Amino acid sequence: MWNYKDFIGIKNLTKEDIKHILDLSFEMKQQMINDKAREIKQTRGNMTTLFFENSTRTKHSFYMAGQNIGLRVTDLAIGTSSVQKGESLMDTLQTIDSMGTDIIVMRHSESGSQEFAARNCKASIISAGDGTNEHPTQALLDAMTILDKKGSFEGLKVTIAGDILHSRVAKSNLYLLNKMGAKVTFTGPTTLVPKAITQMGAKVCYDLKESVKDADVVMGLRIQMERQNSGAFPDLREYNKTYGIDGAIFDYAKKDAILMHPAPVNWGVELDRSLFTAPYSVISEQVTNGVAVRMAVLYMIMEYRNNRK
Amino acid sequence: MWNYKDFIGIKNLTKEDIKHILDLSFEMKQQMINDKAREIKQTRGNMTTLFFENSTRTKHSFYMAGQNIGLRVTDLAIGTSSVQKGESLMDTLQTIDSMGTDIIVMRHSESGSQEFAARNCKASIISAGDGTNEHPTQALLDAMTILDKKGSFEGLKVTIAGDILHSRVAKSNLYLLNKMGAKVTFTGPTTLVPKAITQMGAKVCYDLKESVKDADVVMGLRIQMERQNSGAFPDLREYNKTYGIDGAIFDYAKKDAILMHPAPVNWGVELDRSLFTAPYSVISEQVTNGVAVRMAVLYMIMEYRNNRK
Amino acid sequence: MWNYKDFIGIKNLTKEDIKHILDLSFEMKQQMINDKAREIKQTRGNMTTLFFENSTRTKHSFYMAGQNIGLRVTDLAIGTSSVQKGESLMDTLQTIDSMGTDIIVMRHSESGSQEFAARNCKASIISAGDGTNEHPTQALLDAMTILDKKGSFEGLKVTIAGDILHSRVAKSNLYLLNKMGAKVTFTGPTTLVPKAITQMGAKVCYDLKESVKDADVVMGLRIQMERQNSGAFPDLREYNKTYGIDGAIFDYAKKDAILMHPAPVNWGVELDRSLFTAPYSVISEQVTNGVAVRMAVLYMIMEYRNNRK
Numbered sequence: 001m002w003n004y005k006d007f008i009g010i011k012n013l014t015k016e017d018i019k020h021i022l023d024l025s026f027e028m029k030q031q032m033i034n035d036k037a038r039e040i041k042q043t044r045g046n047m048t049t050l051f052f053e054n055s056t057r058t059k060h061s062f063y064m065a066g067q068n069i070g071l072r073v074t075d076l077a078i079g080t081s082s083v084q085k086g087e088s089l090m091d092t093l094q095t096i097d098s099m100g101t102d103i104i105v106m107r108h109s110e111s112g113s114q115e116f117a118a119r120n121c122k123a124s125i126i127s128a129g130d131g132t133n134e135h136p137t138q139a140l141l142d143a144m145t146i147l148d149k150k151g152s153f154e155g156l157k158v159t160i161a162g163d164i165l166h167s168r169v170a171k172s173n174l175y176l177l178n179k180m181g182a183k184v185t186f187t188g189p190t191t192l193v194p195k196a197i198t199q200m201g202a203k204v205c206y207d208l209k210e211s212v213k214d215a216d217v218v219m220g221l222r223i224q225m226e227r228q229n230s231g232a233f234p235d236l237r238e239y240n241k242t243y244g245i246d247g248a249i250f251d252y253a254k255k256d257a258i259l260m261h262p263a264p265v266n267w268g269v270e271l272d273r274s275l276f277t278a279p280y281s282v283i284s285e286q287v288t289n290g291v292a293v294r295m296a297v298l299y300m301i302m303e304y305r306n307n308r309k
Numbered sequence: 310m311w312n313y314k315d316f317i318g319i320k321n322l323t324k325e326d327i328k329h330i331l332d333l334s335f336e337m338k339q340q341m342i343n344d345k346a347r348e349i350k351q352t353r354g355n356m357t358t359l360f361f362e363n364s365t366r367t368k369h370s371f372y373m374a375g376q377n378i379g380l381r382v383t384d385l386a387i388g389t390s391s392v393q394k395g396e397s398l399m400d401t402l403q404t405i406d407s408m409g410t411d412i413i414v415m416r417h418s419e420s421g422s423q424e425f426a427a428r429n430c431k432a433s434i435i436s437a438g439d440g441t442n443e444h445p446t447q448a449l450l451d452a453m454t455i456l457d458k459k460g461s462f463e464g465l466k467v468t469i470a471g472d473i474l475h476s477r478v479a480k481s482n483l484y485l486l487n488k489m490g491a492k493v494t495f496t497g498p499t500t501l502v503p504k505a506i507t508q509m510g511a512k513v514c515y516d517l518k519e520s521v522k523d524a525d526v527v528m529g530l531r532i533q534m535e536r537q538n539s540g541a542f543p544d545l546r547e548y549n550k551t552y553g554i555d556g557a558i559f560d561y562a563k564k565d566a567i568l569m570h571p572a573p574v575n576w577g578v579e580l581d582r583s584l585f586t587a588p589y590s591v592i593s594e595q596v597t598n599g600v601a602v603r604m605a606v607l608y609m610i611m612e613y614r615n616n617r618k
Numbered sequence: 619m620w621n622y623k624d625f626i627g628i629k630n631l632t633k634e635d636i637k638h639i640l641d642l643s644f645e646m647k648q649q650m651i652n653d654k655a656r657e658i659k660q661t662r663g664n665m666t667t668l669f670f671e672n673s674t675r676t677k678h679s680f681y682m683a684g685q686n687i688g689l690r691v692t693d694l695a696i697g698t699s700s701v702q703k704g705e706s707l708m709d710t711l712q713t714i715d716s717m718g719t720d721i722i723v724m725r726h727s728e729s730g731s732q733e734f735a736a737r738n739c740k741a742s743i744i745s746a747g748d749g750t751n752e753h754p755t756q757a758l759l760d761a762m763t764i765l766d767k768k769g770s771f772e773g774l775k776v777t778i779a780g781d782i783l784h785s786r787v788a789k790s791n792l793y794l795l796n797k798m799g800a801k802v803t804f805t806g807p808t809t810l811v812p813k814a815i816t817q818m819g820a821k822v823c824y825d826l827k828e829s830v831k832d833a834d835v836v837m838g839l840r841i842q843m844e845r846q847n848s849g850a851f852p853d854l855r856e857y858n859k860t861y862g863i864d865g866a867i868f869d870y871a872k873k874d875a876i877l878m879h880p881a882p883v884n885w886g887v888e889l890d891r892s893l894f895t896a897p898y899s900v901i902s903e904q905v906t907n908g909v910a911v912r913m914a915v916l917y918m919i920m921e922y923r924n925n926r927k
Contacts, residue, residue: 032718046373057713060694064664064717067690072376076369091573095366098596099373100341264709287716355682381685385678400882404675407905408682409650 002300006118008127009134010175018143018176024296025144025289032068032292041295042070043302045102049075050092051128052108057264058128061287062105065294071103071302089113090120097121102305103298124301132166137297138262139172141290143180145282146217148289149258153180159211159253160184161243162221162270163192163233169221169262174202187211188243189234208243215253219260220245220270236269246272250280258282311609315427317436318443319484327452327485333605334453334598341377341601350604351379352611354411358384359401360437361417366573367437370596371414371446374603380412380611398422399429406430411614412607433610441475446606447571448481450599452489454591455526457598458567462489468520468562469493470552471530471579472501472542478530478571483511496520497552498543517552524562528569529554529579545578555581559589567591620918624736626745627752628793636761636794639914643762646917647910650686659913660688661920663720667693668710669746670726675882676746679905680723683912689721689920707731708738715739720923721916742919750784755915756880757790759908761798763900764835766907767876771798777829777871778802779861780839780888781810781851787839787880792820805829806861807852826861833871837878838863838888854887864890868898876900 002020010018031041047066049059059075066073076096089108096104097120104123106114111131118125129135143153150156158177164170164186174184178201185203186193198204205211212218223239234242250257259271259281267273275281311329319327340350356375358368368384375382385405398417405413406429413432415423420440427434438444452462459465467486473479473495483493487510494512495502507513514520521527532548543551559566568580568590576582584590620638628636649659665684667677677693684691694714707726714722715738722741724732729749736743747753761771768774776795782788782804792802796819803821804811816822823829830836841857852860868875877889877899885891893899 046376048369056695060666060692060714061717063692064690064719067664067692072373074369074372074376077365094593095572095596096369098593099370099600100597101373263713284712284716287713288718291717355685357678381682383678383681383685386674403902404881404905405678407902408679408909409906410682 002304005301005304006114006125007136007297007301008114008118008125008130010136010139010172010179011134013179015179018140018179021140021293021296021300022144022147024300025140025293026148028069028295028299029289029292031295032288041299043299043306044070045072045302045305046100047071047073047103047105047298048096048099048101048123049073049105049128050078050096051075051106052078052113053129055107055129057287058107058290061290062126062128062294062298065291066103066105066298068291069295069299069302071298089116093117093121097123103301124305126297126301129168131168132171133168134172134175135168136172137290137293138169139176140293140297141286142169142173142219142260142262143176144289144293145260145286146182146258148285149282150216153177153182156182156216157214157254158182158184158217158219159187159215160219160221161187161208161211161245163223164188164197164221165192165194166224167221173219174200185211185215189239191233208245208249209252212249212252215257217258217260218245218249218253220265222262222264223266223269225266240269244268244270244272245275247274247278256280260286263287311613314610314613315423315434316445316606316610317423317427317434317439319445319448319481319488320443322485322488324488327449327488330449330602330605330609331453331456333609334449334602335457337378337604337608338598338601340604341597350608352608352615353379354381354611354614355409356380356382356412356414356607357405357408357410357432358382358437359387359405359413359415360384361387361415361422362438364416364438366596367416367599370599371435371437371603371607374600375412375414375607377600378604378608378611380607398425402426402430406432412610433614435606435610438477440477441480442477443481443484444477445481446599446602447478448485449602449606450595451478451482451528451569451571452485453598453602454569454595455491455567457594458591459525462486462491465491465525466523466563467491467493467526467528468496468524469528469530470496470517470520470554472532473497473506473530474501474503475533476530482528483509494520494524498548500542517554517558518561521558521561524566526567526569527554527558527562529574531571531573532575532578534575549578553577553579553581554584556583556587565589569595572596620922623919623922624732624743625754625915625919626732626736626743626748628754628757628790628797629752631794631797633797636758636797639758639911639918640762640765642914642918643758643907643911644766646687646913647907649913650906650910659917661917661924662688663690663920663923664718665689665691665721665723665916666714666717666719666741667691667746668696668714668722668724669693670696670724670731671747673725673747675905676725676908679908680744680746680912680916683909684721684723684916686909687913687917687920689916692719707734711735711739715741721919742923744915744919747786749786750789751786752790752793753786754790755908755911756787757794758911758915759904760787760791760837760878760880761794762907762911763878763904764800764876766903767900768834771795771800774800774834775832775872776800776802776835776837777805777833778837778839779805779826779829779863781841782806782815782839783810783812784842785839791837792818803829803833807857810851826863826867827870830867830870833875835876835878836863836867836871838883840880840882841884841887843884858887862886862888862890863893865892865896874898878904881905
């Protein structure tokens, strides 16, 4: 049973919470695929998307997920260019909240914004990306995909390559996979993979091939092009040469290893173009599972709200 | 009973029309809050929002209101930057009208545009702001909030501060409050509060403190920043010093006076920042009531249309 | 019965296919107009609009059509300015497809993009404009309007004036009208009306008056202003003088001839302003029929998908 008003991170969830959401997600996936079952899990209420950072894909995924379970969905199309100061964020939240929406799906570049929103709104806050902090539904959809392919998390080795330092996806995945019994290895340039992250329970390895050795899952993260000029970031060609994932890398991983990526991929940077059609790529399934996971989270939150009335 | 195809102003409504809408609005608010009652008042049909001036909040409020009562809502995302000439407005209206929408929720910077639209469309036109002329649903949500807090309009003193000359909110409020038996006092710089408005039944007072004396309601209007360079408009700091509302002003008003503002507030200009959390502020309730009032108006118009078929 | 996953052109349809869609379209129009019948033809599923070229009107028409038959509609708001290369188009399609949408309504400036999409997606692709190739729902709504006014296509003379060379509307209309037994005459400047098009079954005539002689239908096409500087295109005033349609032109056509245009009209260029209120203009009916035709196509495609499950 779910017992929180909001859904803003993996960090504080129990193993049972995660299992509960994943079970519901598999059920929701059946609902998506099987037409006859399509309308079984339905709820009602209002959901508003509030994205202070652009993300066509994630917003669309939440939008469809909400519609699929019967929510009335609207997007508050705020100018993403205008600087949103603390007071103005509060104003915006108070307005949406006062309009009586049940759920606010929120993305913001400042870490902690969702926690701030959760404290100040009657509506339930669902994180769609929280600064460099967490991106919990991404970790859940990754977990769902891994579970679907591997049957269990216990003892799995998951290697994640890229800009770990700034990645909310990496952080949420680390929290989740640790809780579920899998082991995470991070790899990437020393400037982007801090040694200190080992204190959070991850291994760190600066050699891609070695990091991938015996891996069950190889995940590339998206390089944020806007970080290119920050100094810490290597040249793209250089990055690709040293940490780009190609077919040859999979010789080092387990025979049945799968390739993952949160998408959209910068083909030729994080992943070699030849992997676009690789049979062990599960990137499309991740997208499908993303809708299912979001249906589950939204449904669960609505159940919680309705039970408390 | 409502007997008009369109809803474009307060000016021509009777006291009974207004009472009818307010009654329905309180019922709709129950529907918003109480989950079990949520689906009682449902209708069906198409609603299109057509905003020639930007307004994220008002559009969102109408959007949610339409969805809440079961309408299929779409936004015609016209380029607000492109100049919309008369012919082109006619073309746009004819297109939406021909697509078979039942309701067009319209905002336009030219006064009289909604009347033009109402004459030329089979669809019902609902005003979401008509140049410097009227903003009828804003006046209704203000009235609903006042009625909720004060129990009656009879003999109330409502003081409205700001740019009265260009304000459609001020005009719609004046029409409505006069009809319902309340008394309106306008205050603000002489360039923005014309003496002539006393002919419409308002008092005018250029001293904020005096204007607020024994007031039941103190309402600040939003300063339109784009009017800053028009010459008639004072410096913002100057404005705030002379007509900015703060806590001390409420010493002059009645003990149980309430603070209102159509939002979004320019904090530090119309209202002092300290009023953000003032217990007598009903600004959030105004936002909630805005959705309820719009549900009522949309529902009432759909009833009228369905009865005539 | 409809037997294809996608709807991307008129070219390969049979006369029976077209009759089937038109029958269903008239039924859908009744559903739009008659409130009691409104909910008879309902389906369920997800529809996503994906427009790589801007078109407020066509997108809105599809959006309303989808909502009218019960689909959950979302728009993937891609940046239309960013160049969409082959790989990136594939990426975008794969993402939407993986999210489990049933229908993608797509417009793209490159001819053949829909065919590419149809081959690569599980979702059904519906064309909303395919480069300079086809615009099949426009041809259907034109056909529906002609059939409604004339009772039959057999032996009708349809004269189409404008930039035939670049017009997907002209091409789809030619395919459809030829199949149904009507005769098409194209007229316009020699640079924009290639002689070679006679091989596709059309007549070509460079004199507007002569081309219109005994016509049952006179259709003006929209001039694409962005083609103005391409060299092949005449001055607008020159174009209007030679190929602009005015009331006097209808003296040459049949007495009961109708005026059509895909809209929006550049008044004063393709059509004389005086025709805005001409009693023989059916431009508004074309817009209405556009929603009906799209409801029919979307419904038909959903039926096909549901039957195959």
